[in-house]
Amino acid sequence: MADLRFLMEMIPVPFTGDLAYDEPMSRHTTFRVGGPADLWVRPRGEGFPEFAAALLGTARSRGVPVFILGGGANLVIADRGIRGIVLDTSGWTGWEFGEGTGGDRYVKVRSGTAVDAAAEAAAAAGLSGMEFLAGMPGSAGGAVWMNARCYERSVSDLLTETGILDEALKPLALPFDAADFGYKKSPFQNREILILSAQFTLKPRPPEEIYREMADHRRDRKEKGHYRFPSAGSAFKNNRAFGKPTGKIIDELGLRGFAVGGAAVAPFHGNIIINTGTATAADIRALTEELILRVEAALNITLEPEILFTGDWSC
Ligand SMILES: Cc1cc2nc3c(=O)[nH]c(=O)nc-3n(C[C@H](O)[C@H](O)[C@H](O)COP(=O)(O)OP(=O)(O)OC[C@H]3O[C@@H](n4cnc5c(N)ncnc54)[C@H](O)[C@@H]3O)c2cc1C
Numbered sequence: 001m002a003d004l005r006f007l008m009e010m011i012p013v014p015f016t017g018d019l020a021y022d023e024p025m026s027r028h029t030t031f032r033v034g035g036p037a038d039l040w041v042r043p044r045g046e047g048f049p050e051f052a053a054a055l056l057g058t059a060r061s062r063g064v065p066v067f068i069l070g071g072g073a074n075l076v077i078a079d080r081g082i083r084g085i086v087l088d089t090s091g092w093t094g095w096e097f098g099e100g101t102g103g104d105r106y107v108k109v110r111s112g113t114a115v116d117a118a119a120e121a122a123a124a125a126g127l128s129g130m131e132f133l134a135g136m137p138g139s140a141g142g143a144v145w146m147n148a149r150c151y152e153r154s155v156s157d158l159l160t161e162t163g164i165l166d167e168a169l170k171p172l173a174l175p176f177d178a179a180d181f182g183y184k185k186s187p188f189q190n191r192e193i194l195i196l197s198a199q200f201t202l203k204p205r206p207p208e209e210i211y212r213e214m215a216d217h218r219r220d221r222k223e224k225g226h227y228r229f230p231s232a233g234s235a236f237k238n239n240r241a242f243g244k245p246t247g248k249i250i251d252e253l254g255l256r257g258f259a260v261g262g263a264a265v266a267p268f269h270g271n272i273i274i275n276t277g278t279a280t281a282a283d284i285r286a287l288t289e290e291l292i293l294r295v296e297a298a299l300n301i302t303l304e305p306e307i308l309f310t311g312d313w314s315c
Helices: 004-010 048-061 115-124 140-146 207-223 246-252 281-299
Strands: 017-024 036-043 066-069 075-077 082-088 095-099 105-110 159-165 171-175 194-204 231-234 263-265 272-275 308-310
Touching: 004 017, 004 036, 004 048, 036 048, 048 066, 048 082, 048 159, 048 194, 075 281, 105 115, 105 159, 115 140, 115 194, 115 207, 140 194, 246 281, 263 281, 272 281
Parallel strands: 036 082, 066 082, 075 308
Antiparallel strands: 017 036, 095 105, 105 194, 159 171, 159 194, 231 272, 263 272
């Protein structure tokens, strides 16, 4: 691996932000697991796009991999950490409201902004559309990448444009095309791009109604135990072909509370894996694999993980 201190010095753009070598990724994931990134970089301020492009270009020219981190809310990062650079987008925040040619309203959100904060901003402006995202952890960039879904709505239902740095490190505005998106699927999952912004269509609605709906979602998540333990939300995708939600399938096999080391199926929800306090990433991975095997053995169906395993899993 190239010398990362030297690589940082080679970047031809001034750096403002936070940076650490051997930074524990457990500090940056909602599961609270993950070993050290060789280099973790969180650029801040207006220079983010320019610095990110220079960092990505320099790393590429030296053969150094770069992992893009949003809110870390859907990740299991290996105990051995991540080789290369983690580019943390959480310093690239903010939004602006606008009006389209047909008079329709929108908000353009920088990718590192927490979706909950963006929903709150839309509510304060009396604009509706993002209510379903209130209380969901993670960033706008991560929500677009994942095509996050809750309360019967997906991010693709309101996305109108995505600003990216493409593979050639060129900034591009990609108009939304429904054909590219599906259940928890976005076109960005197959591309090496950086999402810089997401534009969401919104409609005027009385703020008290927006706030009421957001409060309902936050309360519902709290009552379902979402914030009780470190987790990454649903561990597995749902699949209509299974005939019932994945959580119910796991419940009915009596696997609530089933544990491997410090990782356990939440005692209150079959499709949430929790860190009971001492979990390693290896525990979470072993539990995920064991659940797949047990469901396969009992029902002959294969669960697909929604949580993403990344980093250095070599032994
Ligand atoms: C308590 C809890 C509840 C949850 N509930 C839900 C739910 O109801 N519905 C749901 O869909 N999810 C849910 N999740 C999972 C998580 O919130 C979402 O998947 C979220 O969209 C992840 O966003 P993130 O910014 O944390 O992405 P990360 O976890 O940081 O990254 C996810 C992927 O996106 C990529 N990525 C992130 N940002 C960018 C960017 N700017 N450019 C390019 N690639 C990027 C990363 O490289 C990675 O591959 C929940 C999680 C928790 C902890």
